[in-house]
Amino acid sequence: MSKTITIALDAMGGDAGPSVVLAGAELSRRRYPEIRYILHGEADAVLPELEKYPTLKEQSVFHPCDVSISMEEKPSQALRRGRRVSGMWKAIESVKNGEADVMVSAGNTGALMAMARFCLRMMPGIERPALAAVWPNVRGESIVLDVGATIGADAEQLVDFALMGSCMARALYDLDRPKVGLLNVGVEEVKGLEEVRLAGTQLKEIDLPGLEYAGFVEGDDIGRGNVDVIVTEGFSGNIALKTAEGTARQISTYLKDAMSRTLMARIGYLFASKAFSYIREKMDPRKVNGAVFLGLNGVVIKSHGSTDGEGFAAAIDVGHNTVRNRLQEKISADLARIRPWVEEDANDSAVESSQTEQNVQRETSND
Amino acid sequence: MSKTITIALDAMGGDAGPSVVLAGAELSRRRYPEIRYILHGEADAVLPELEKYPTLKEQSVFHPCDVSISMEEKPSQALRRGRRVSGMWKAIESVKNGEADVMVSAGNTGALMAMARFCLRMMPGIERPALAAVWPNVRGESIVLDVGATIGADAEQLVDFALMGSCMARALYDLDRPKVGLLNVGVEEVKGLEEVRLAGTQLKEIDLPGLEYAGFVEGDDIGRGNVDVIVTEGFSGNIALKTAEGTARQISTYLKDAMSRTLMARIGYLFASKAFSYIREKMDPRKVNGAVFLGLNGVVIKSHGSTDGEGFAAAIDVGHNTVRNRLQEKISADLARIRPWVEEDANDSAVESSQTEQNVQRETSND
Structure with missing residues (x-):
């Protein structure tokens, strides 16, 4: 039997909360x-849902808490109100203190990032x-990073992203040496940013x-799959991701519209219904749910807030794969290879930590 | 009868050159x-093609030239080799000296931008x-700018883009007051760039x-059409455009694949063939061919280099509409409204011009 993998869940996260989180946990x-699983959340909300899944209940540890972060809360507010007491924080803390191997949340992205950074700190x-x-x-599939954690990145940070992204590609796919491309613009005279x-x-x-x-790769190379990892800073990465999602939705609308316009089209749709299921599956955003926060001392998985049980299970699967394939160890090993001096500097981590704390507070203070 | 509109064409531009340019000219x-039309290009290449379209030939003026800019040439090289002598330059010059109302080229984007800026200068x-x-x-339809002319933009330049984009929306669509959105990221804690x-x-x-x-709007709002104009700087705009194109191509591949997988799917495809034509038309990149360089003393239209006659005609149509609906006048009037002092400064234009010349030379010198 495989070694146990322990996953901490923010049971209150997401638009639907425990009903979706536990349905996903059961599927995975x-x-x-x-x-x-280690489940963190409010007893009133989580326990009745947990009753639906006897085996899940038996194999999970439940830690009740009183505070939950809402989807609309600002990161600074979430941090003030939820630090050390909310289900989201507690789930991250489970990773920090070694109880869990990874955590998954469908909660507020900004709050999750601020808390994860505050609790786990940067590698x-x-x-x-x-x-x-x-x-x-x-x-x-390929991996695109950063899709919105950090705006702007200098050359060294882009190299870090490339390294971490290649480790993630090795952890998730059966690849020895993933191909990594830097996202850039192709217009000849412009030639991209200096840092790229x-x-x-x-x-x-x-x-x-x-x-x-x-x-270098361009925006239209992402869908082609000629590289396994696409590296860019968070502003353009977020815009690329959202634009692709929007385009897919737009074409779905055209398809639905076209297939219901005439009787002939509706008959055609019936004949080709399996083909349409195939397309729906190919374009199903739930299949690719589960983004990974990289660069922290522990793995944190972000699920879409509006997903269902199937989608949340996909995010848990990503978490499971990062643990089974030792993502964090791969990143540490590669970092040690390109920056051997960093290990030694890590002794100053007490100083660094308090600086990080100040940074997170400053960055989230005026939002 | 409507007033004549004169369009200068870079007859040698694009992957196919005169055959596509003249086919498009005939359609428009x-x-x-x-x-x-005023046609600029090499006599050997243009004249035999022109013979195919007697009316077009009769109604066009042909200006022969010996130099043509290749699709691969670097802007600096194109400028050195093709300034004052190439078909591309000559077509732009037709706008500058008032012979033509607008110019259209399917040629090298970087070269076109450098020459247009050099020849026409900024407003x-x-x-x-x-x-x-x-x-x-x-x-x-909506208008997205900048999709790659300039990397980075400060707040004032983004405001200029918003103003020029709204003028273009008024010129191309029947809108009195287009809605303008600024492209940004939605991740709560990040909150976008300072300049945005x-x-x-x-x-x-x-x-x-x-x-x-x-x-603010996000990447997935572009396809929704809840605003008429989307403003961003050239790096993220270019990535958004290319990513959307790539996603559309990707989904086309899924569709083709799905519809040829089984006999049932192929039968369904036959029944729904009209519906599929409708989708193909909706997704046809030729329909939306023709990007506009804004901010110069004259309108320059950039067609995709790989388009066909139908696509090139769409780019000419865009040019036609910008002239008929007085795009340049609209931009000048709006600029005068928000920056009345600029008009007076324009007397210093001799000084400015020579600075522009130096800028263009500097910007294109190390590529």
């Missing part, structure tokens, strides 16, 4: 019997976190056995 | 009989040009009768 548990040598999304393409160019030069020079630098 | 001429009060694309959405926030504040304060500021 059936797929991966080695999973055990030594990594300055800023990245949110890495799984992106479907015509060949399979510089990151390209650095990536060419870096000798990492688990990363193949494939040069 | 039939739709808008008031169009007259007084506008610091940097924007490339504005027509973007289909579920309600109709500042541009939002300025747009709220500006009193322009032809522009309704609708606040």
Whole structure:
């Protein structure tokens, strides 16, 4: 039997809260019997739902708490109100103190990021976190980061993202040496930002056995799947992700519209109904749910807030895979290879930690 | 009869050159009989093609030249080799000296931008040009700018883009007061770039009768069509555009794949063939071909290099509409309204011009 993998869940997170979180937990548990859960949330809301799943109940530990973070709360407010007491914080803390291997939340993204950063702190040598999304393409899947954790990134941070993204691709897919591309614009005279160019030069020079630098890619390369990892800073990454989601929705609307316009189209739809199920599955956002916060001392998975049980289970699966395939260890090993001096500096971590705390407070104070 | 509209064409531009350019010219001429063309290109290549269209030939003026800019040439090289002598330059010059009302090229984007800026110069009060694309959405069309003319933009430049984009929306669509949104990221704790926030504040304060500021929008709002104009700087705009194109192509691949998988699907496809034509038309990139360089003393239209006659005709139609609906006058009037002092400064234009020349040379010198 596989070694147990313990996953902490923010049971109150997401638009629907415990009903979706527990439905997803049950689905993943059936797929991966080695999973055990630590559930954090309000007893009144979680326990009645938990009754529906006897085996899940038996195999889970429930930690009640009184505070829950709402989806609308500002990160600064969430941090003030929910630090050390909310289900979201407690679930992250389960990772910090070693009770859990990974945590998953469908809650407020900003609050989750602020709390995760505050509680887990950055890995030594990594300055800023990245949110890495799984992106479907015509060949399979790729990883795009950062999709919104941090706005702007200098060359060194882009190199960090490339390194972490390649580790994630190795952890999630069966790849020895993922191809990594830097997102850039193709218009000849513009030639991209200085930091993107510089990151390209650095990536060419870096000798990492688990990363193949494939040069610049453009927006339309993401869907082609000619690279496994696409690296960019959070503003353009977030815009790319949302634009792709919007375009997919737009085309779905055209499809639905077209297939209900005439009797002939409706008959055609009936004949081709299996083909349409295939397309729906290909375009199902639930299949690629589960973005990963990278760069922290512990893995935090962000699920879409509006997903259902199936979608939340996909996010848990991502968490399960990052643990089983030792994502954090891969990142640490690669970091030690390109910046061996960082390990030594980590002794100053007490100082760094208090600085991090100040940074998080400053960054979230005026929102 | 309508007043004649004269359009200068870079007959050598694009992957296919004169065959596509003249096929497009013929299509637009039939739709808008008031169009007259000035054709610039190499006699050997253009004249035999022109023989195919007797009316077009009769109604066009042909100016032969010996130099053509290739699709791969760097802007600096194109400028050195093609300034004052290439078909592309000559077509732009036709606008400058008043022979033509607008020019259209399917040629090298970087070269076109460098030459247009060099030849026409920036409008007084506008610091940097924007490339504005027509973007289909579920309600109709919107305008997205900048899609790659300039990387980065400060708040004032974003406001300029908003103003010019709203003028373009009024010129192309039947709108009195287009809704303008600023592209931003929605992740709570990040809250977008300082310059985007500042541009939002300025747009709220500006009193322009032809522009309704609708606040921040996200990537997935572009396809929804809840605003008419989406404003962003060129890096993220280019990535959004290319990502949307890539996503559309990706879903087309899924569709084709699904509809040929089984006999039932193929039968369904036959029944619904009209519905599929409808979707193909909705997703046809040729329909929205023709991006507009805004901010110059004259209108320059950029067609996709790989389009066909139908697509090139769409780009000519955009040019035709910008002239018929007096785009340049609209922009000048709105600029005078928000920055009345600029008109007076325009007397210093001799000094400014020589600075622009130096800028263009500097910007294109190290590519």
